[in-house]
Amino acid sequence: MKEILDRVVIRSTVKQSIPVLLVALLLGILAGQILNLASSIIIIPFVLFSIPVVNGIGGNLGTILGARLSSELHLGSISPRLEGDDLEDELLTGVTLGIITYVSLAFVSMIVAPVLGVQMPINLVKLGVLIAFSGILLSFVVLAISMLSAVYSFRFGLDPDNSVAPLTASSGDIAGIMCIILVLQVVGV
């Protein structure tokens, strides 16, 4: 009996996870090729250092907003027509949260990264500017993605609790890398 149960558990998990994982894999390779094509400005210690910081926080920010929007859609305090004061409040709160988090982490990075021995640009401020600006830019993108995926999932009858997190996480990674490249074009390496 136990063996049958275990086999059923394994088979259904594998079957249900593979499509989502394959999509995540392909989006990941796309993100990887963008890094590869921009390798002349990406493979530099302080830029590499910034990537997990910017992308990690971006993903969490999107997940938090996505989860809150899903609950409010279920509860009916936000209408699926993309309107209402509550939606505006959520977005404003999300952007504020993004700005505060990225600016404070940018300052911490400027202290922590050189101490930990990451090879720094000649001008340390560049690291701070890169993390703060690409992060804030990414906050807007990620919040837009999670808002649209929450609202559209709900309209198409999908439960946003299941769809928002994976959608935001994989597209957020690509968006994060683009934001970093964009800011690097302006600030220079």
Add this chain to the structure above:
Amino acid sequence: MRIKRSVLRQSYPFLFVTGLGQMIAGLIFGGMDNYLNEAPGLIVLIPSMIGLRGNIGSALASRLGTATHMGFISSANAWNDRSKSEMSTAIVLSISLSAMAGLVAFLSCVMLGLDHISLGNFLFISTATGLIDGTLLSLMTLSIVFYATKYGADPDNVAAPALATAADIITLGVLFLVVIASGVVP
């Protein structure tokens, strides 16, 4: 419009701490610059390896959490058939999808006509990382669920966020070691 202060108060500390964790991942990534320069195409693998591990790990965390709530796993009985089969599923998924990531990374470099390391190197690095990393993270997930249950915390609230940050750090660390061991960079 108004800012929801309670959301800021509750989420900011969490985001800040995960940001500090991401700095450790950044430290490892930043230290890989020579290897990434010497092994063309290697960087293509990295986002998908990190992403896969995050997905597989958080799915395992929530499945083990559910199994705990249903009474299949408890702190007194954590290492049993159910938890072992959940963990072996995660490890099998981790190995097979990592191998696939290595193959797709290689093919995408060939199609775009970009410099790349050999298919063998791509497959060795991705599969070995998937095996070691998948095993480490599965054991870690089970221990987080075990300790959460033991101290009365709901594993659903603790395991996934803790794992997401740990997954980035461990995956990059293991990948770095595997790249060194593979000898792809002399």
